[in-house]
Amino acid sequence: MKFNFLTFVRRNRKAKDKISKREVYVFLSCLGISIIIWGLIKFDKLYYGSIEFPIVYTNIPDNKLLINYPDSVLTLNLQSQGFDFFSDKYLSGDQAIYINIGDLKFEKVNGVYKSFLLTSQISSNISRQLSLSNKLISISPDTLSFVFESMKIKSVAVILPDLDLDYEKQYQQYGSITFKPDSVRVYGPASVIEKIDFVSTDKIELKKLKNNQELSMKIISPINNNKLRFSENEIQISIPVSKYTEGSIELPIITIDSLSEFKIKTYPDKVLVTYLVALNDFKRVNVDMFQLGVYYKSDELSANKTLKVEILHQPPFVEIVKIDPERVEYIIGKRHIIN
């Protein structure tokens, strides 16, 4: 039989590989068992440590507002066996500590209400809440301080916001812009409430209006304070819009004088008044709804050769855009001469 060196080497390498793998398994198994035994020994010992829990304050008095920033985290110093400590620290999740501050006793100092709570007084309550299997040694901080301000309700006026309205050609606002409510109750810290006299909304910008507008606008306070609450959150604003047309009417000029023995005659004695009126109201317009006149006083007559024609009365639903002519000449004479 012929000796083959290469075949001999290959057979030896395979045998060694099998031995090597077996040794690794044994080693790892021993290591694992050692760790477990080590862990059990460690968990069996007593440990001292601290765990942080977030605080949630409950039963805040309705008529008071917390204005300071009390601690939001309690640090519990614990003594326990390793396993318990481990489960409290790492398996408790985001569990919070609820602290009832509804029964605090307050002391009024400079217009605010102060109070404090010793955390040692609520340690048993905390242990119960967290189902701590450890011994609670201490709590940090040892005192929680609170500063409250009394809450106040006040009724304030609602005012229209700044308006930037633009209408389509021939369209205009028709009557008054209305809104409701006209007042709201504001609830908040007394010191803030006292400074609020009105509320409004953001500026309203509307372009090319041709229909009535009904808007719900969020109330905004002139003072920015996130503790403020309003009885209504929105204001309903109505902007009436109508199509307008132009009309004209010839009207006599009346004279309003302070000179009893003299009479004044104007030339012309009539003017043409051009006005804008909503289509709905066009037929309502008549001559008797207008009154135009000139005022004259003796001291003005020498200074002015013409008198301005004034609008003495006009219907509320029209807008006079032109009086032609705007000024008139006049002759003044004794009443029995001038007719």
Add this chain to the structure above:
Amino acid sequence: MLKVGLTGSIGSGKTLVSKIFEALGINVFYADSSAKALYENNEVRKEIINIFGTSILTENNKIDKKAFAEIIFNDKSALKKINSIIHPLVMGDFVKWLMNHKNDPYILHEAAILFETDLSKEFDFVVAVSAPENLRIERIMKRDSVNRETVIARIRNQWSDEEKTKLADFVILNDENELLIPQVLKINEKLLNR
């Protein structure tokens, strides 16, 4: 007594000027008003129907003033015919009217056409009221609620402002810049001192 004619193109403001003269105590004969009254006269009515036919009448057998104005303002020959009927009658009224004012220092006879019908020769002086054409058009459009074309057609049937002011003895400019009353006062003073 002086007889003074007061004329001016349509929309020039003749009546306004007349009213100012009246406020100064001057009596004014309104030829246009007299002419309008004559249209109610039966004899005049018959003559108008003879010329223009019954289509010129309203349902109440009265002269349709709007249709009539439309015809005479747009047809020079029709205007000439109607003037030949009306003007002698108007002048007859004027003569009667004068009898009541013979003691006045002067009187005014306001008429839209004086030079066109040669009536200007009947007066000692003629005052012409002048206004820019655009302004006159605007005034008539507003006064009579008619469109621009209608007003222009009426204006073209009359003499131009330039022709009238050239022949007039006094001119009053009613362009809404110049004050009317001082111009009237000046003319009034001159006429009173004649």
